[in-house]
Amino acid sequence: MLYLKLTCFDKLGQPAEYMLFNNWIKSKKAKEERAIILSELNGLSVENSAEALYNYYLKIYGVKNSFYRFITEVLPHGAKRQLLDAINIKVHSRVKSISECSYNIREINDTGKNSLSISDYK
Numbered sequence: 311m312l313y314l315k316l317t318c319f320d321k322l323g324q325p326a327e328y329m330l331f332n333n334w335i336k337s338k339k340a341k342e343e344r345a346i347i348l349s350e351l352n353g354l355s356v357e358n359s360a361e362a363l364y365n366y367y368l369k370i371y372g373v374k375n376s377f378y379r380f381i382t383e384v385l386p387h388g389a390k391r392q393l394l395d396a397i398n399i400k401v402h403s404r405v406k407s408i409s410e411c412s413y414n415i416r417e418i419n420d421t422g423k424n425s426l427s428i429s430d431y432k
Contacts, residue, residue, distance in 0.1 A: 316377070319376075319377045319380045319381070320373050320376045320377050320380070321376070322380045322384055323375075323376035323377055323378070323379035323380025323381070323383070323384055324371065324376045324379075325370060325371070325376075325379070328371060329371060331364065331367050331371075334367055334371070335363070335367075343366075343370060344363070346366070347362060347363055347366035348363070350362070351363070381393075381394075
């Protein structure tokens with residue numbers, strides 16, 4: 311169930327319409343997106359150019375960035391606060407006596423940067 315909810319975060323945070331990399335590289339719709347990174351590839355080896363192009367694609371369409379974009383740009387502030395205050399991360403050791411370490415995600419950077427701050431509330 312959790313996986314499905316996180317998949318929704320990814321889907322809701324994606325810009326416009328999602329495109330697989332092999333389609334993005336050939337798409338007329340993505341020509342302007344590609345032009346931005348292609349203008350910066352002068353002098354790079356083929357391998358480095360391919361890596362830079364793929365990393366740029368991930369910046370736009372990657373799961374991590376879509377997930378964070380949903381939280382930082384799409385979700386209204388009140389709903390974001392309620393969501394983040396409700397998240398608990400529990401870590402259990404695998405020894406005979408289970409020790410528990412709990413964290414509460416308190417704040418996400420509202421500047422649009424992809425960073426979470428986690429505060430210990432033991």
